[in-house]
Amino acid sequence: MSIAEKLMQMQTRIRVPKSRVNDFGNYKYRSAEDIMKALKPLEKELRVAVKISDDAVAVGANVYIRATVSLIDLEDGDSISTCALAREPATPKAKMDDSQTTGSASSYARKYALSGMFLLDDSIDPDSNNAIDSGKPCSDAQEKTILDLAVKHNVNLEKLYKQQKVKNNRPTAMQAGKILNMFKKQFGVE
Structure with missing residues (x-):
């Protein structure tokens, strides 16, 4: 089975319900951690690994965190990647220090890179x-x-x-x- 066929299997089989609730905004959502948890059994079964990395990208005066998700076939080494960007706010939110602001942007970018790779629609x-x-x-x-x-x-x-x-x-x-x-x-x- 090719890496594209394995990805298609993952896309059609993965289920990640929006089981978390944001009390402030009164909406349901899923996290990057929820997606990664749902991927683990499929990774083992299909003999693939999901790798996630982040880097900072400056665009004008704004800083973005770019998360890259790679799906690697453990049988032949082929891979497919996708990425997503999340902007760090110019001013951190109240009660958040700089590292928390970066971490928040990273989590957001990772979630959307994973959602893009595995066709999870938000x-x-x-x-x-x-x-x-x-x-x-x-x-x-x-x-x-x-x-x-x-x-x-x-x-x-x-x-x-x-x-x-x-x-x-x-x-x-x-x-x-x-x-x-x-x-x-x-x-x-x-």
Whole structure:
């Protein structure tokens, strides 16, 4: 199995519910630690390792923490990487020292790099009545995963795209999330 096939397996099987609650903002969320915990059994089973690293990037007067997530195939050494940025605030939040501010930006960047790699969507649930489609096209990774799953499960993509009102053969990010959720439910992946 190639590294891309292993990644697809992980993307379709991982489940990381938003089980934490922010009392101040009254919303549910998942943390980077929650994602990493859910990945460990899949890493062992598929013989891959997830590596995360951070570095600081200056853009003008702003400092960003760039988190890079790499998926490494332990059988042949191939790897796939993605990254995400989080900006350190110009002024630390009350009761936070400089190291806590950097740590907070690192956690945020790591969470979104992991979410990007494993297609964990933090937007409003596409099935929600409150969902509003921004029209932003899906990521290349989402599009590739949809195509791979359609081929693997013999799904008529043209028909599916017509049902989901996909225009120009490229789903929006919201449509892609909905299609991937449908695949997860229909094909019985964990």
